[in-house]
Amino acid sequence: MKTPIDIKKYIGKYYFLLFIIFLNIFLIYVAVNTGLKVIGVYEETKEISQSIDLLKANSTLIKNNKELLLDDISNYNNLLDKLIPNSETYFQVISSLEQLENRNGINVVSYSINLPDTTDEKMSLGLTIRGSEDAILSLYENYAFSGGRLMTSETYMRTSSVEGETTFLINLFHTNKSQMSTTNEVSNTSISKDDVDLLEMIRKKI
Amino acid sequence: MKRRIDLFSQRLEKKTTQKYLDIGTRILFGIFIFIFLSQIVLFGAYYLLNKNLEELKIKKHSYNRFILSNKAFNRDIQYFVSKFALLRKYLLTDANGNEYYKHIIDIFSPISSISTLSSFTINNTRETTITLNMETNEDALQVVDFLETSEILDNFENLTISDLSIEKSATEYSIQLNGIVKLLKIQ
Numbered sequence: 001m002k003t004p005i006d007i008k009k010y011i012g013k014y015y016f017l018l019f020i021i022f023l024n025i026f027l028i029y030v031a032v033n034t035g036l037k038v039i040g041v042y043e044e045t046k047e048i049s050q051s052i053d054l055l056k057a058n059s060t061l062i063k064n065n066k067e068l069l070l071d072d073i074s075n076y077n078n079l080l081d082k083l084i085p086n087s088e089t090y091f092q093v094i095s096s097l098e099q100l101e102n103r104n105g106i107n108v109v110s111y112s113i114n115l116p117d118t119t120d121e122k123m124s125l126g127l128t129i130r131g132s133e134d135a136i137l138s139l140y141e142n143y144a145f146s147g148g149r150l151m152t153s154e155t156y157m158r159t160s161s162v163e164g165e166t167t168f169l170i171n172l173f174h175t176n177k178s179q180m181s182t183t184n185e186v187s188n189t190s191i192s193k194d195d196v197d198l199l200e201m202i203r204k205k206i
Numbered sequence: 207m208k209r210r211i212d213l214f215s216q217r218l219e220k221k222t223t224q225k226y227l228d229i230g231t232r233i234l235f236g237i238f239i240f241i242f243l244s245q246i247v248l249f250g251a252y253y254l255l256n257k258n259l260e261e262l263k264i265k266k267h268s269y270n271r272f273i274l275s276n277k278a279f280n281r282d283i284q285y286f287v288s289k290f291a292l293l294r295k296y297l298l299t300d301a302n303g304n305e306y307y308k309h310i311i312d313i314f315s316p317i318s319s320i321s322t323l324s325s326f327t328i329n330n331t332r333e334t335t336i337t338l339n340m341e342t343n344e345d346a347l348q349v350v351d352f353l354e355t356s357e358i359l360d361n362f363e364n365l366t367i368s369d370l371s372i373e374k375s376a377t378e379y380s381i382q383l384n385g386i387v388k389l390l391k392i393q
Contacts, residue, residue, distance in 0.1 A: 013227045020234040027241040034248040041255040048262045055269035058284075062276045065283055073282040080289035084296070122296075140304045150296055156303020158326045173296050175289070195290065 064190040076199055082206060083150040088123060088174040096147035096172065097127070103146040104138040106131035109165065117154075121176040126169050133163045143170065145205040301330045305392050310336060313361050317352050320345040324380070328387065332363075336383045346370075346379035353383070361388055 069076065085092060097108050109128040117124035129139065140158070143151050151170045273280055306328050314323060317338075325337040340346040350367075352358065359365065365385030 010223070010227070013224075013231065017227060017231050017234065020231065020238055024234060024237050024241060027238065027245060031241055031245050031248060034245065034252055038248055038252045038255060041252060041259055045255060045259050045262060048259065048266055052262060052266050052269065055266060055273060058280060059269050059272050061283055061287065062273070062280055065287075066276070066279060069283065069286065070279060073279065073286055077282060077286055077289065080286065080293060084289060084292055140307075144297075144300065150293065152296060152300035152330075153303060154299055154301055155327065155329045156301045156307070158303065158307050160322060160324050171296075171299060173292070175292065191287070191290070199290075 068191055068193070068196060075203075079199060079203055079206070082148060083145075083202065084173050084175055085149065086175045088172070092149075093123065093125075093172060096149050096151070100139070100143065100147040100151075104131070104142060105135035106139050114169065117171075121173060123172045123174075124169065125172065126167060128165060129168055130165045133161075136163070136166060139168065142205065143168070145202055148206055149173075299330055301328050301332075302390070302392050303328050305390060306332070306334070306387055309361075309387070309390055310334070313358060314338070316357065317349055321349050332387045332389065334362075334383075334385055334387050335368075338381045338383070340379040340381070343379065346381070349381060353381075362386060363388055 097111065100106070101108055107130045109130050111128070112126045114124035114126050129136065131139070139146075140156075143153065145151075150173055152173075153168065153170055155169055157167075307326055310326060311318075311323065314321070314336075321338045321340045323336065324339045325335070327335040338349060340349055350370075353365070353367070363386040365383055367381060368384045369380070369382035371380050
């Protein structure tokens with residue numbers, strides 16, 4: 001008789017099938033767990049890599065500039081604070097205009113704020129100045145730093161005679177916190193000897 | 207009524223069941239192999255990523271230690287670099303007019319005896335307007351000739367005569383030039 005043998009065979013195959021089903025379910029469970037762990041480690045690696053990039057940039061910044069700036073960095077920071085103050089007040093503006101007058105021998109008759117060109121980092125002023133030719137030429141030569149802070153003039157006008165009363169446009173700057181660079185932006189900056197020379201030149205002029 | 211028993215019907219059902227069992231077993235075994243291999247790959251990836259992560263942690267630690275040992279300088283240099291970047295940026299807004307004025311005087315010095323630089327304007331994009339005055343027609347012609355020489359053209363990116371006029375009241379000729387001066391290296 002064949003039938004009893006067939007039943008045993010079926011039962012064996014059923015058990016084997018069930019065994020494989022459970023094994024597969026177990027393996028899927030383990031694989032999902034391992035997959036989640038891999039994703040977790042990958043995310044952590046990505047995060048640490050990003051923070052390492054920042055730290056590396058920071059370290060490079062220190063290494064690149066330590067030798068050149070270590071002794072003088074506080075003085076240079078003070079100088080930069082004078083050139084571009086962290087805030088702007090009416091008295092600071094008046095004080096720098098007075099310094100500009102005294103240093104160059106000119107007289108600032110009046111000033112007006114050029115509103116369209118004034119931004120949250122820059123104050124644009126139109127100065128009406130009076131003085132001798134020498135005084136006005138001295139102003140043209142030295143306006144950038146002789147007010148004790150950074151002044152720039154976006155447009156320069158000059159006629160054959162500069163004596164008497166003339167108009168001079170200047171910009172005064174102050175730091176807007178949002179403009180301060182983050183470590184990311186300053187990462188690979190290396191201050192050169194030329195930069196230090198520029199600061200030294202400014203220090204003498206201010 | 208005639209009754210018949212199909213002796214093959216049971217056998218056929220058994221055969222079909224067996225066939226499906228075999229197919230199921232094969233498919234499940236295939237899935238097993240696939241998951242098993244995936245598992246090996248996942249374990250490998252997990253091991254390598256973990257190893258890499260450990261290395262990165264060591265690296266991060268050493269960078270942190272270096273920065274901490276230079277804490278004060280780090281704070282100062284961050285501030286310095288930010289402010290210095292602003293200084294550089296703001297300096298670029300300056301027209302450096304006086305330097306360019308001297309440069310223009312130099313460029314036009316060969317015709318200084320026959321012309322006068324009556325006005326000069328420049329902005330921070332080096333766009334320039336120059337007005338030259340001459341007393342005679344001959345002087346004006348000489349100036350125009352000079353404007354076409356390389357002495358002038360080499361110092362400008364572009365230059366055009368925007369106005370050429372004779373004053374009604376006097377015999378004074380005036381030439382107005384517009385253009386862009388070539389970049390000057392300024393200390």
